[in-house]
Amino acid sequence: MSVNDDVIKAGVASDADYIGRLFRDFQSVNDASVSSIMPLCMAPYFSLMLHEAKRKPQAITPTAFDGFSAEAEEVCARARHSLKLFEDTQRYIDGQLRFFRDEILDKHSEYFLRNTWLWLARRWEKDLGLFTYEGALVTTSHAATFHLGVETEKLLQEDNGAYMLSIMQQFGRCFRALGARMDTQGGETFVHYLSGTNLKSLDARASMYYAQAFNGAATPAINGVLTDFQVRMNFIDRIITAGADIRNLEYTVFKIRYVTLYQVLLSLKLLKEDARYPLSPSSSAVLEKILDTDSVRAITDGTAREFRNTLMHYNLLKGADAGKVDMRQPIFGLVPQYFPAYDFGQLSELVDACISETAGSLNSWARDM
16 A cells, blocks of 8 residues: 555544544533534535545545435535635635525525515524534525535425435434444544534525625625625634644644635635635725735745645645654644745644634624624
């Protein structure tokens, strides 16, 4: 077996082990709010792991995806690609904004509004669910929909959740085949450290909420997608590292944080540089402040693209020196190859500081338009 195959196998095994412990903790925490909302935050990462593992048959159990239907595979692929945000080569910025407007904002409004017979009461109808942890917005019903990979009509159909249950059961069987175990005695995940009393929900009218967020009333679709960026960052800032040592993060947690930060920053950069999308002077100033830092440049530098790609796809890229791979080291010893000035602990601290700064800036921007 090659070094590349060793890296792929170790990455898949680490992710599967983490997912097994995660669902063990969901089951044991005995808190309905945590065990129902946090899986929505994690959903695109489940799909990322399965989609990429399926494409590496040399490193997985041959029968792992035998029960994976074509429908589940399509859902998985759409959810995985959603993590690219504005870098999605099928949609880019315009396609993502159009998808958000047509498939989420409009269809959710059509489904949830104008349902009461008393027209005077319609002003109180709501079509957007907001979920906060310790006051920070960590997901919304629109953000969850954006990343589930499920067609809106199927997500909103009146089937008591049968469709989604079928897809999730298939995901679960694949993870089990890859090595996930709920009876593992391994370390606790972030779920163990959360308190359901700190998780709050609120319903809002989407048109009003987005009119008062980020870039203002003229750009509801941009504001909606930026809200998704905001909850992505708050999740990796406030939630997934609960109970963890930032300098000693396990493979899966670091991977989720780096990939999410990288994609949000690159997407903000694409938005800032594209004159077709009208941003107010204050919005442009916020983006300038977020992006014009040494830490952002280090994390998104062109030479770090292969590092991001290995985390996304499991395999080594052509720029990696296989002779310097060390399976005993965090991220297989790849950090010094792509970030010569940092060891793993130092890079993790840099990523943590950049996450905190970016999340804080997005939170302020959302409120201060």
